[in-house]
Amino acid sequence: MNLYRRLNAYLEAHTDNAGPLRGTATAPRLGMIWLAANLVVTTLLTGTLFIPGVTMGTALAMIVVGTLIGAVVLTLVGNIGTRTGLPTMALTRASFGTRGTYVPVAANVLILMGWSWVQAMLAGVTVNALVEQTTGFSNPVLFSVICEVIVVLLAIFGHEGISRVEPWLAVAMIIVIGTIFYTAFTAFSPADYASIAPAPELGMTSAIVLDIVVATAISWTVLSADINRMARSSRANFLGAGIGYSASTVISMSLGAIALGYVMLRGDEAPAFDPSILVTAFGAPFAVVVFLSVMATNTMAVYGMVTSAVNARAGGRLKFLPTALVLGGISVVGSTWMALLDQFTSFLVVIGSLFVPVFAVMIVDYYVLRRRSYSRDILSASGGRYWYRGGFNPVALAVWALGAAASLAFTYLWPLPVGATLPTFALTFLLYLALSWRGREQGRPGRQRHLAEASDSDPDPDPDPAEDPAPAG
Template identity: 45%
Template sequence: MRNPLLGQDTLGDEQTRSLKLFGTIALWLGANVVVTTILTGMLLVPDLRFSTALGTVFIGSVVGAIPLVLVGLMGQRTGLPSMVLTRRAYGPTGSRLISLVNMSVLIAWSWIQALLAGMSLNYAVQAATGYDNLALMTVVCEVIVVCIVLRGHIGIERVERWVASAMVILAAVVVYELSRHYELGSLLQMSPDPHNGITLGIAFDIVVATAFSWISSSADYNRNCVDGRAAVAGTWIGYVAATVIAMGLGAAVSGLSIMGGMAQTYDPTKLLAEYGFGFPAALVIFFSVMTTNVMAVYSATLSCMNVAPGMAFWKPALAIGVVSVVGALIPGILDQFQNFLLLIGALFIPAFAVMIVDYYLVTRQGYDRELLTARRQVGPATAPVAIAAYAAGALLAAYWTLVAPLSIGASLPVFVITGGLYWIGTQVFVAQSKQSQA
C-alpha cells in the first residue's frame, strides 16, 4: 500500500496481505539457507565435536528465534515495519537513531552478501566461459537485487518462494555428492581441536546472535502475513530448519576439509570442484546470497524511510544498492565477519529487548497505524527510560564481548537484563507519575 508520507510499500494492509503459512516458511527458509550462515557453522568445527555443534545449532536457533517471532508477530498485528514500531518506546528521535544504526548494519551486511554473490557468479561464469571479472559480477548481482527490491514485498515473496524450494533441492544434491566422495560418518568420530577459539558457550552465543540479527527485519516481512499462525509457526519452522541445514552444512564441510588435509573452508565448491560438481555448488551459494541480500537492502530502505518520511521508496533503494557495491569491494571485508556478528549482538539485542518488553509487558497503547503518519515531535514519557536501558544494554554487550567475555556468551544475558531494566524503569516511572498526580 502506498502512503503519502512514507511512499511505496510501507503498510501491511489487511486486504492485500499475501503471506500464508507456506509462504512464510519459504521466506525465512530462503533467507537463511545462505552462505553467511554456512560460514557461521564452519566456525564451530573442529573446536566442537560435530554432534555437539549440531545440537548447539538446533537449541540456539530455537531459543534465538523467540524474539524474532515476537517482533514478527507485532508486525503482523499492526501492519507496521520494524523501525516504525520502535517509535512507541523510543519516541521519534530515538526511533530515528535506532533506524540509522539498523540501516548502517544492514548496509554492511549487504556488502558481505554482494561480494559473496559476485564471487559465486564469477566462479560459475569462469567455469563455463573462462571469463574472470569479480568486480563486474558483483555489480551485476547488486543490480539484480535492486530490481527485485523495487518490486516491493510481493516481488520478494515470489522470488523467495521459488528460490527456497530450489535451495533445499540444491543443498540436498550437494550433501549427496559430498557423501559420494567423502566419508561423512567420519565427522562423528572427529576429535575436537581448538582452532578458532570457539567454546560451547561462545558457539551458543554466535547461533543466538545470528537469529537476533534478523530481529530488525522480521516485522518488515511478517506484517504481510495473513494471520498470527502464519507469522509465528511459519517464522519458527522456516528459520530453525534453514539454520540447521546451513550451519550443519558449514560444519560438515569445515570438518571434511580439515580431515582431508586442506585449508579450512565453509565453501562446498572447493571440495566438489575436483569432481566436476563445483558449478552446482556455486549456484547454491549464489542463489542463497542473492535472496538474503534482497531482504537486507529492502529493510535498509525501510529504515531510511523511517528517518526521512516522505522520501520516495526507489531513491534509498537505489542509493543503498550503489553503496553496497562500493563496500563489497573493500579489501579484506570477509575477514571481519565474526566481529560483525558480535557487533550485531551489541547493537540489536538491547534495542529490541526494550521494544518487546514495551509491547508485551508494559503497554500496547500507541501500537497502531497512527504511528506511521504522526507528526508529533514529543516522544512518549517512557522514551528516556528506553534510551537509558538500551545504552546500558549496549555497554554490557560490548564489555562482555570485547573486554571480559562470558563463558555462556553475552546475547541472552544482555537481552534479559536490558528488558528487565526497561520494565523496572517504567514501573518506577508510572508509580512516580501516579504520586505526582495524587
C-alpha cells in the same frame, strides 16, 4: 529528466510503506517465506565457522539450541507486527519515541548495508571461483561490484518479481542441499565426521557457537515484523515463522559444518567462510544456485534498507528513487571491501550489540508495559502517548546505549563463558522493566485492535484479551 520523473512517480506509487497492513498468510505460507529467506549462503557459511573449533556433535547441538532460542525472540517481535500490521522499525516508535525511533532505524540501515556488502562479496567470490576454474581469470573485487550493481538495479526495478521467485530458488537450494548431503555421507560415514578432532587453539567453544547462532537470529529479527505482519493470525506467526526459520537455519548451518568436514576429510585445505572451496568440492551447480539465492536475498536487503530510510518519519517520507541511488552507490563502493569477509564474526558482534537491546526493550514494552496493545498514536508524526519528551523516550535510549556497551564489554573486555548475546538481552530486559515499571498501563491486557482497521475516533483497543486480533477465516 522526464524518464527520471516518471520512474520516481512509479516507485512512489508502488513502494511499501510503514503504515498498517492486514495480513492474510497462513502458517504454511509464512513458513515457506521464511524457509526461502534463510536458505542462503551466508547462513550456510556461518556453519563453516564452527569446524574444527569444536567437535561436529557439539556444533550441531549448539546450532539446534541456539536456533530455537533465537526463534523465540524473532517470533515475539514478529507477533507485534502481526497484531498491529506495522513493520519492525515503525514499531520502535512506541518504545523509543516518535523521534527516538531514528536511532534503531539508523542502526538498521547500517546493518543491512553491511549484509549487502557481505552477500555481494560472497556472490562475487563464488562467480570468480567458477570463472577461474573455466578460464583462469580471477578478480573477485570486480565480480563483487558487478553483483552489487545488479542487486541495486533489481532493488529499484525488480523487487516484486524477486519476492515471487524466491520460493522457487529455495526449492532449488533444497535440491542442491540434498545433493551435497548425499555426496558427503556416501563418501564418509557419520562416525568419520564425529571423529574430526577439535582445535582449541582456534578459540571456538560451545558457548561461542551458541552465541553466534543466536546472533544470527537477532540479525533476522530486524525484518521479522516486516515479514510476519503478512500473517493472518498470531498462531500463523508463531508456527509459520518459528518452524520456517528454525528449519532453514538448522539445515543451512548443519550443511555448512558438514561440508567443511567433508573437505577436511578429503585432505584439502578448508578455510572457513569461503564459498570457493565448496564450488571446488561440489561443482558448478552449487555456484549457480548460490549466486541466484544471494541475488534474491541481497535484493530484498537493499530494498529493505531503502524503505527503512524513506519511512523513518511517521507521516512523511523521503523520495524512494534518490534515496535508493544514494544508498545503492554506497553499497556498490562498499562491496570492494573484501576484508569484511575475514571479520564476519565481528560483524555479528556489532549486530548483537546494536539490536539485542532494541528487541529486549520492544518485548518488555509491548508485552508487559503496554499489556499487548498499541494505539493509533504510533502512526502520528507528533503528540500522543508515544511522544514522551520531545519525541524521545530517554529511558529506552539510555537502556539501549547501556546494553550496547555491555554487549561489547562482555565480548572484548570481560568475555563471559556463555557469550554476550543472552546476558545482554537479560540485562537490558530487566533494566528497562525496572526503570519503566511505574509507568506501565493498568488493567487487564487489552485486545490489540489491528491498526489497519481501528479508526482515528477509536484509538484505543477494546479490553478483551480473549479475542484474537486476526480474522478467523
